[in-house]
Amino acid sequence: MTDEQLRVAVVGAGIMGTDHIERLATRTKGAMVAAIVEPDGSRAAAASALAPDAAVHARIEEALDAGGVDAVLIATPGPFHKAVLLPALEAGLAVLCEKPLAPTVEEALEVLEAEQRLPAPRIQVGFMRRFDAEYAALESLVRSGDAGELLLLHCAHRNPSVADTYTESMTITDSVVHELDVVPWLAGAGIGAIEVRAGRRNRASRFADPQLVLLELENGVLADVEISVNAGFGYQVTTEAVFERGVAEIGRAAGPIRAQDGRVGVAEHRSYTTRFAAAYDTEVQRWVDAARRGGIDGPSAWDGYRVAVASAAGVEAQRTGRRVEVAPQQAPAFYRP
């Protein structure tokens, strides 16, 4: 049933792209890696070993010209997203674009504009947390009203360490960006204002770390987000949701409980690759299923734009120490559900 398999061009064969190639080649039902787009020859060769039948190209335009591609999965660094998104939209292909949609609000708007020339949204943005089983359960709990209305969210986002190239503003644009998507999604309201606080610095850090990010949502829900990128002990992403009649927490480590050496407990994740492994699988499967039907099933480019707006406000808040209001445009009818 070749004609029914979604033929995906994966753009970017770094860690993330290679992971997606392996996923599409071995686990995602109904999809195949038709092309790998990667200018770096050795990366392209390594990725190609995972999907031997895929064509290899150095540039997206080549892949599109060669044909035989139904969809594009973009896993390049953010600054290169627009250059892939625009021709992919032009070709009318389905797109899964790793977060962020674009590094600036301006670029995000440019992408929105291009997409709106199509009959319907084709871009899904890779905020994979929405596909994590616990986040999804928490979102269902909010929607159900079983514990009353949602009032507060306490989030923690802890990385064991970051690369030398990671800078202070990336705590917002690269890390908290996930909360900038998932908090409004959980709360059912956009971000109205953002503040960033830093206190005592972890001596393992080159910049302010940890930081406390305060989000005011348009429906009154408050969220605090601890971002720690030198946490050392493990990779931990938790949310505690305070409702009118109860509290729910997600992100506690699970797995075999070991009693050894005087302690009893479970292993913590060390990386997003294990913490969100199932979420990535679900995200990609649902995108493929939707793309084969001509739609998307997850965060849209509009969601990506809103995150870009909040992210820019967050960087300003971080730089100035002030509360910064977040004022995205109204969603056009094109993006309304």
Next chain:
Amino acid sequence: MTDEQLRVAVVGAGIMGTDHIERLATRTKGAMVAAIVEPDGSRAAAASALAPDAAVHARIEEALDAGGVDAVLIATPGPFHKAVLLPALEAGLAVLCEKPLAPTVEEALEVLEAEQRLPAPRIQVGFMRRFDAEYAALESLVRSGDAGELLLLHCAHRNPSVADTYTESMTITDSVVHELDVVPWLAGAGIGAIEVRAGRRNRASRFADPQLVLLELENGVLADVEISVNAGFGYQVTTEAVFERGVAEIGRAAGPIRAQDGRVGVAEHRSYTTRFAAAYDTEVQRWVDAARRGGIDGPSAWDGYRVAVASAAGVEAQRTGRRVEVAPQQAPAFYRP
């Protein structure tokens, strides 16, 4: 790439078979439901809706005669397994046979004999627990020796309730049968003897329940298995493994922690369908991957035969109240890894 997709005939479209059809049709990479074999017309029709391109047959022979089938997934009741296994082996197809391999030791031996006429094992038996992430982690811990040698296993297997057709001996042949596979797999040794105890009966039960099953493994490891099939509160399958230098437990419920109504905790499973959902997916994916390479990747027919021997001993132990020795034949070279 039609030629690369494993074309599976699913035999039996009851609850389990329908579940497998849905899995193969929507989640399993590299497989398609080529045929559905089900004599009951309305069941066949319902299942067919999940895999519209699949041919529908009333008998396995018809499906085999029609061709276009690479593999058979058997999900009929156990008494009908042999009648599907023998022609499937004759046709040289890959087989995933739901547990148990066969309802009697004699039938199991007959199947082994037929399989040994092939160049290599083609039957994988559906003991899905080996594919559960926690069981797999526990097995790794045993193999690693990180906590010393394994000494004891404490298992609990609790069902909220059972159908009216479920009888006392089915506690062994239908329920504990899973432990009869997974305990030797964890311990790395066969079952040498089995005893069954019953004490105070749950008033919700028509027969002895709960029961305590004691297993002596050939390497000295002891295992106790509580089987409760009227536990009411949920579906719970746990194992506590005692090592020389530590203890490890699996099967504790995970997921969002809710504090509400004066209690703090998580939801328990209500059925094996959620508890082992991921295990079934993994099992079938790994079987498909192996079948496409011409092999198996999980419990073999020999494992299925050993379980049949232990299961028969268990039923005798249950009936007589005595310790019954378990003496399977030596594994022929054909089945040795």
Next chain:
Amino acid sequence: MTDEQLRVAVVGAGIMGTDHIERLATRTKGAMVAAIVEPDGSRAAAASALAPDAAVHARIEEALDAGGVDAVLIATPGPFHKAVLLPALEAGLAVLCEKPLAPTVEEALEVLEAEQRLPAPRIQVGFMRRFDAEYAALESLVRSGDAGELLLLHCAHRNPSVADTYTESMTITDSVVHELDVVPWLAGAGIGAIEVRAGRRNRASRFADPQLVLLELENGVLADVEISVNAGFGYQVTTEAVFERGVAEIGRAAGPIRAQDGRVGVAEHRSYTTRFAAAYDTEVQRWVDAARRGGIDGPSAWDGYRVAVASAAGVEAQRTGRRVEVAPQQAPAFYRP
């Protein structure tokens, strides 16, 4: 050994005072209830049944005049504390004063002045959390440096409900007042500034609830405190401490784990009386032991004064929505350890 038992006058026989009378009469080693001071006749009579040998007085002066009292435990409402503290200090007696030391900074200063006329501090303030085993363990962890330096504290303080007489400012003066003592104690630094945020209101509340209180400590540690006084589900006081190399949490409910009705978990506390029962016992025992040696062993009047300053700032922050700096005087030598 009558002469060795600390003869305590308990002032105030409301819920808290009665609880202390019962504790002193039945559990506290080395102390006896020598007098009960309570103007309300029926309360006095009820309390007297728990300590039949105690003299009963309507006013503290009568109790002091009658003699036979070594120490005073003050459990009246805060506005009446000063009127008991001053004559008790005048008489040179040991004092355990329930929190807060005084309702205003001015009254607290007046008490400090009176106490400094004595050779050494005699007032211990009843911030019992410091005597809770988990708080104490967390404080030890901070002191030990085993997880690196303390960086952040996330606190939650949840009451199922409050009385009709409870007002919005009491969220600070009556509830968060505990965190205003224990956060600086844990962090090893005073509070430098305080802010209060309110978002979406619990519909069960007459005033802003929940609220988020942000504390900046003088050593850079940040603390966020969620105060919810209509939480419904239970009484929960938790702290998550973020260190340079790890995270520690206290206040998670413990006790028998029950699996029933589809859920697995433990009972949550419903009131401070059970959550901190052992802490109160420890607090009073250690105060009695210290009082018999002529000293105190817990929060001093100076600590009580600092909390009064922070509390006043908190009420202002709550009223104005602004960040308010907290500037207590320097501790006089008299109060330095």
Next chain:
Amino acid sequence: MTDEQLRVAVVGAGIMGTDHIERLATRTKGAMVAAIVEPDGSRAAAASALAPDAAVHARIEEALDAGGVDAVLIATPGPFHKAVLLPALEAGLAVLCEKPLAPTVEEALEVLEAEQRLPAPRIQVGFMRRFDAEYAALESLVRSGDAGELLLLHCAHRNPSVADTYTESMTITDSVVHELDVVPWLAGAGIGAIEVRAGRRNRASRFADPQLVLLELENGVLADVEISVNAGFGYQVTTEAVFERGVAEIGRAAGPIRAQDGRVGVAEHRSYTTRFAAAYDTEVQRWVDAARRGGIDGPSAWDGYRVAVASAAGVEAQRTGRRVEVAPQQAPAFYRP
């Protein structure tokens, strides 16, 4: 109020006796250490430092002759219990006797006979687990019927290590002896039969370890007890109770949850001294309170005798590998509640 303080002679100033002296001297309300009976001079001197006003004697008879003693707390090794119990009973004193009541059934019967010459029971036996908050909560749950009837008990009793003088039979007489008291207490029925199994031996052990002890109670409840005395990782005493409609577990470690070094969990106990610290305090306080009223409030000498019978049967079961029936005499009216 000297005349109201229970004047206790503590017999035996080893680890356990010294612990009790410290408890009585500093924490137990309404009691004082009036005498220390210890033939070893240096031990006596060390203990005396904790209770300077206590008289010191080498033999119980001297202490009794000297007078001024209301009660005796026996903390000598078991073989010496009878020699203290008989004169203490003769003197009509209240007794708290550390477990076991006596090392043999014969001696236990001799003690029972002596006690029955008094108007009412005066001996309480030191099975402290009944005073542990979690055991007590579990017992309440059994009594309440909230989860239906109790059906099974799964117990684990794990010691990190034992002294060189500890022998195989002591696993029963010294360790499982606690379960021989507490299991019937929880289940509300006596032990009818006992079996002992040993499997693969922990290489850290000089004798069979771990062992599995199976108890059949007279009301049909079954209990399995894992005894491990070389568990290494910590001191752990757990019970999982299976009811008709739910399961309850006690003994899971509590306390601060630490995330560090890739793991998340709590500290396990290393010794009974911390695991049961509060239980010992409660036990002694309740014994003192009862003794001052002329009675006991905990396991009686009859309970101690029944444990001696079960313990002897357990040792025989261990030696022979056979199921041994346990047949204590009927409780005389003297001991019936």
